[in-house]
Amino acid sequence: MTAVGKLDPSSTIFFVCDIQTRFRHAIHAFEDVVATANKMVKVAKILGIPVVTTVQNSKGMLPITPLGPTVPEINLEALGDLHLGTIDKTLFSMLTPEVKTILQEHHIKDVVLFGIESHVCVLQSTLDLLSERYVVHVIADGVSSCNKEEVPFALARMRQAGAQITTSESAAFQLQRDSSHSTFKEFAAMIKEGKDTTKRVLESLLPVKPNL
DSSP states (O other): OOOOOOOOGGEEEEEEEEEGGGGGOOOTHHHHHHHHHHHHHHHHHHOOEEEEEESSSSSOTTTTTOOSSBBBTGGGGGGGGGGGEEEEEESSSSSOOOHHHHHTTTTEEHHHEEEIIIIIIIIIHHHHHEEEEEEEEEEEEHHHHHHHHHHHHHHHHHHTTTTTOOOHHHEEEEEEOOSSSSSHHHHOOOOTTTTTHHHHHHHHHHHOOOOO
């Protein structure tokens, strides 16, 4: 039986995976990934969704080159206490011991995941989360890789494993749920303001129809 995969704001967390300065000129459509990340951060702030960020080997452990911090364009400071922390990791998966503790403490069931690279850290995070029985929602317009050809194969692999593959706007509206909620006015204004950016990012990162 196929999982329904509905998002419940009371048990959802956003995972921002390794969107770091060192990758800026290496990742296909990097600035579009950043744009989607910023959109999701705004959604988190409006709807009160907690956020965890990871960075891969930011300071460098020999013989690996430091990959730097999360890019400053992603406005994590605006989240205040909703930003539960930035975890520095050497694992490719985001599911480090520190992150496992955060998930348990906040009674999380659904993880909304975006970042880089789709076929490495995003994929391994997804598989680990699924193995721990979390429902994983991968934002297709929020992931990329050094080689753009990797992305559709990674998304297909995650879907095959049981992840929900969705878009930033679809996930956002699932979490908003009801136009009568007090957050809707601010939410709708944010969606309207970012309409052109959303269209550009979809055309850049999702040029091909999904193979369903």
